[in-house]
Amino acid sequence: MSSDDRAGNDVAAQEVAALRELMTAHHLVPSVPARYAATPQDTERLLARILVAAEAEEIGAVPVPLPVRRRPRAWQLGAAAAAAVAIVVGYQAAVVPQATAGAPVALTYSAGDPAAVASGRAPSARSALTDLASTARAQPAQDRPGSVQYVASAGWYLEVDGAEVSVTALFPTITQLWIAPDGSARQTQRRGAPLDVDGHLSTTAIESAAGLLSTDELPAASLDATLTDRLPRDPAALQTELLQQAAGLPCAQDDSWRAMCLVGSVLSVLEQHAAPDDLTAAMWTVLADEPGVRYLGSTTDRAGRPGVAVAIPPATGDPDATVRVLIVSPSTGELLGTENVTLRSEALRIDTPTVTEFTTMTTSSWVRAVGQTR
């Protein structure tokens, strides 16, 4: 800092001090009543709104006048959650305490663990995904009692304790999304009942009406209602489409990025649309050919359903070193949910594998009207 800068700063500091003195003398700097201080609930609501906005933006609900990160959906939400935490609690990663205190209990897998996926020790998922594709393809045609797609899911999101400016827990959120034939949509998100201490969803959480947080109404043509009917079933053509959806990411950089791009695009379809089984089958076939997709074995998902788990390692350069896990029903081939397991994160002070986000799909169907669930 030059002497001129120092002198300028001194002048400014003196000016501020004089102004403060003047304003204080005239009661122009009154204290804020304690009842208006930020409570943990305020901070929770704030984070929920950020996450809802992130989700809505990802599905095209919010005009985006400024550049946004282009990442596969679930990874982006993970980043959004982490960014929201960092923003709300402060910019210094050092102020974020151990995040694992509130993390969901990790699921167990029969054939390995996320660390093995990251290190390349987990086996290929080719055989498992091929079987799952066959299973999905063999399913009877899905009933379409109406023309509105309805997808519901439950997930855990980070919550910040505003009083202590610390990450304290991950709380469950129920998301419902309806897509009408004209591309209009409604998304609601509400807090669900807490997870059981063993990390499994309460069976009553879906029915809970408590804690409605938001409803976003999207105008016609906001979403592509014909996407799942339009996407090709030929694996090669579908792979091309999925990679195009991830345009902007360095999908060609290496296997990890290619897998990240494909999985991100697959999830953006399956987590938001009522995908026909033949499309789901084609998706698993595409992923079966990816060397970056690894097999974790059988598991039980957070809704208590049997599942087959496959996973992809962190993409090269991912600062949060997060393994993405997909859980698929062995009896129907449908996607049951996803898990993000962060192996280490400087920002979140994670140095042991920690579930930092999960989504459990509860419904994917066609209904008669927006707002209806059957």
Add this chain to the structure above:
Amino acid sequence: MHPELRHFVLRRGGPEIVDDVVAEAFVVVWRRWDDAPADPSRRRGWVYGIVKHKLAHALRDRDRHLRVASRVVATAVIELSDPGDDLASIEEARRVLDLLPRAERDAVELAVLAGLTTLEVAEALQCSATAVTSRLTKARGRLRRLLAAEGRSDHVIG
């Protein structure tokens, strides 16, 4: 930053818009995180710049609603605050500061109410530190005259 931003918005906008303004500002912060200054000393000012932008929008919307509402409703809104509590003091402070020109008021709000450094204020207002100091100097002189005109000169210091 959440608590301090809430206080800032409360002082300048009132309790009814605090949640919306702060939440919308943080959403913008998240979306534009890649644009955030790498220098941590500038980030705080950058965030406040976004908050001020959202606050201005919210106040404009509120003013518009008040204009189309009946005088009775507008009066009722004003009378919601208990004159005996600190909210009334905050509203009175806001009234006085609103008498300052926009550029000077912005500098005063950020430097005095929010406690930002001169460089942070400059970042928030997208101007030079010298311009901030100049605005503060002008604001102080104008504020003294305004207070004197309101018959509060006996309190004037400096």
